[in-house]
Amino acid sequence: MSYQFMGYRRPNGKFGARNLVAVIPSVICANDVGQAICRQVQGTIGYFHHQGCCQLPVDLKRVTDTLSNLGQSPNVAAALIVSLGCEGTDHERMVEEIRATGKPVEIIRIQELGGTSRAIQAGIDAAQRLVQQVSGLQREPVDISEVVMAIKCGASDTTSGMASNCVIGYVADKLVDLGATVVFGETTEFLGGEHILARRAVGGEDGPVGQKIYEIVDRMEKRAKSIGEDMRGGQPTPGNIAGGLSSIEEKSLGAIVKSGHRPIQGVLEYCDKITSQKGLWIKDAPGREPEILTGMAATGAQFMMFSTGRGAPQGFPSMPVIKICGNPNTYERMGHDMDLNAGRIITGEATIEQVGEEAFELLLKVLNGQMTKNEALGYFGSMDIFCLGPVI
């Protein structure tokens, strides 16, 4: 059985499920100008983050790489970089790298243009040109193997590991078997389950991928422990605990279920993009939504499948997020935010395979252009970039 979806062909051979013009502030100080442009010009989305200056060089490179890879992601048809002029990120490199994919790119510089109002005017003109240039592009049939699915769970409870994450695991296995790419992360939520993942690594637990999995978990745990506190209360969150999750280990063992059963091909760093990799991959990213959703979109994922128990409503500016709800009570209360009810597995009304097939059908529709609930509600503004060092 083969499957296709209707995607937008990009000049570099990638395929998008959306056709957006991205407004990319190269630094937090350019956000207000970027927001004014997005409010005025239809078909644009903005990445309003809080980084880009007075950071250690390793983080400035990370912010530049992440913003560049967001601009290169296949759901983005064209990009407008909004630079202040004195920031620490390399905005010229963003322009060069995004342009190298063949997309139209423009840049405005607030200080050079003479301030806010002039920059907004120039930005609106540029964004309008870009939207008109790309908005007539037609979708064409694409094999499912061109898909990159990101997966994540958030606002979890004990139904997540026993219903919604099982559904995502089913979909992940099916996509990998069809030759597509699946990326999961949330390194904090490997704690207590890392041995299970390492044994699934290509080359086994003692091979380089298996050892890398242990290394990223150790790095994350040391960073959390270095403050000298019990992680509990921060992870699992108060909401997780109210939902019945008693420890980070319990949360982790439920969380990794969503990665399915296929071998793990390797570990991507936070800002890395997928080039030609296929199969199941790990991205070293923390579990908090704004940072991991950003990292996953920068990977080049066309969509995300997101499992929740207590009800996480948010999405991402350029990546549709399909919400699979494991808790039947939450689905009843928050059905306007949840795309699929996996709580039927808990109540015994449906099997994992049945809901898994429904989720697969839904993802094809979303790839074809059907809006997810968070997209239709416009609940996709939050994003941020995961940095390692302090603001200096």
Added chain:
Amino acid sequence: MELKLALKVDDLDNVATIFANGITDGTEVEVRDKKGRSETIAVHGDVPYGHKIALRDIAKGEPIMKYGESIGAASHDIKKGDYVHIHNMDAMRGRGDL
């Protein structure tokens, strides 16, 4: 009467998760595993939806097992049927305080 269901994930598990509302002290729940086996256990204490009970006596310091893996350790002696959560078990990972 509505079925009060609890699920045991793995044979090694010493806790099960209750997926039913209105579980109060003395309520009997039916614990099922993946192989369809079931056992009726009387719950000690009020247990919210999605929370755990002990399937056997667990001594202080013993691992709490779910998914066939350790999810922490008992911080008190736990009796079969007891509500198991952060009041009588501790995480063992991410503990910068130890």
